[in-house]
Amino acid sequence: MTKTAGSFRGARALFGALALVIASTAAAPSFAQQQDANAQRKAFRVCQDPNNLPFSSTKGDGIENRIAELFAKDLGLPVEYFSFPQRLAFVRNTLRYKLPGEDYRCDIIMGVPAGFDQVSATKPYYRSTYAMVYAQGRGLDGVQSIDEFLKLEPARLAKLRIGIYDRSPATEWLNKHKLVEQGVPYAIMNADPDQYPGEILEKDLASGKLDAVIVWGPIAGYFAKKVEQPKLVVLPMKSEPGVKFDFQMAMGVRYGEREWKQQIEGLIEKRQAEIAAILRDYNVPLLELQPVAGGRP
Incomplete structure (x- = not known):
C-alpha cells in the first residue's frame, strides 16, 4: 500500500x-x-x-x-x-x-x-492527518501532544505497545524516533469481510491489549467518540521531514x-x-x- x-x-x-x-x-x-x-x-x-x-x-x-x-x-x-x-x-x-x-x-x-x-x-x-490515540487511566494521562509523548522517559516509552497498520506513515515515524520495538503491526489487507480498520481502537486499544494506536485521523476521531469506556484521547500528528501524515x-x-x-x-x-x-x-x-x-x- x-x-x-x-x-x-x-x-x-x-x-x-x-x-x-x-x-x-x-x-x-x-x-x-x-x-x-x-x-x-x-x-x-x-x-x-x-x-x-x-x-x-x-x-x-x-x-x-x-x-x-x-x-x-x-x-x-x-x-x-x-x-x-x-x-x-x-x-x-x-x-x-x-x-x-x-x-x-x-x-x-x-x-x-x-x-x-x-x-x-x-x-x-x-484535509486531515494521522493521530495517536491512547486510553485514559493507563499511564499516559496528561500527555497532550506528540511532542510531550516523545519527551517521556525512555524507560517508560520502552514499555509501550503502539498499534499501527504496517507500511503506513506510522511505520516510518516509529523508525525515525527509534520506537520500532514498541510497534505492534497490523496487516493492511484482511480477507475477513467483517474486519474494519477501527477494530484496532474499538477492540484492542479499549481492552488494554495496546497502550496507544496511530491511525488515519477520521478513524481515530470517530472511534474515540464512539468508545465510552475507557475514554480515548486523540493527539493529531504533524507531518515531519521524511514522514507525511496529512x-x-x-x-x-x-x-x-x-x-x-x-x-x-x-x-x-x-x-x-x-x-x-x-x-x-x-x-x-x-x-x-x-x-x-x-x-x-
Whole structure:
C-alpha cells in the first residue's frame, strides 16, 4: 500500500492507504455518451465499501453516506449504492465495472486521495492527518501532544505497545524516533469481510491489549467518540521531514466525464459548510485545505 493509498480503506488504515486499488483499462466514455448519461441520470449511484465506518456502511451511517444524501437531494435524485470491499481492484470492480450491453454499476467514489490517478479526482473537500490515540487511566494521562509523548522517559516509552497498520506513515515515524520495538503491526489487507480498520481502537486499544494506536485521523476521531469506556484521547500528528501524515481527500468519477465531474465540484463548493459540519460531527481532525495542481478531466 502506498502512502496515498493508505487513506482509502482505512485512510482510508491506511491512508493513507490504497495501493489496494487496481484500475482496469476500460475506455472513457465519449463526450456524446457523457451528455446522454447526464440527461438520463435516474439516481445518484455511489460505489462504496459495505463495512468501512466512519466512511461508509450498508446501514448508510457513514460520513460518505451522509454527503451522498446531501448531494442527491440537491440533484433531486435518489441514492443507490453498489457495494464492494475496498481492498484489491476496488475501482475496477465498481466505478469501471460494466458488462457488455449493461450500464456501469455506480458513478462516483465519495472518498479518494486528492490526485489519485486511477480515477478523475475532483477538487479536495477535506484535509486531515494521522493521530495517536491512547486510553485514559493507563499511564499516559496528561500527555497532550506528540511532542510531550516523545519527551517521556525512555524507560517508560520502552514499555509501550503502539498499534499501527504496517507500511503506513506510522511505520516510518516509529523508525525515525527509534520506537520500532514498541510497534505492534497490523496487516493492511484482511480477507475477513467483517474486519474494519477501527477494530484496532474499538477492540484492542479499549481492552488494554495496546497502550496507544496511530491511525488515519477520521478513524481515530470517530472511534474515540464512539468508545465510552475507557475514554480515548486523540493527539493529531504533524507531518515531519521524511514522514507525511496529512492528506487531502477528494471524490472520484470516470475519466472523460467532464460535465459530471464539474457538477460534483459545484456541489462540493456549494455545500462546503454542510460537509464540514458532517466531518465535525464524526470528530474528524480537520486541517485547512491546500491548493492542488490540476489533473486530467
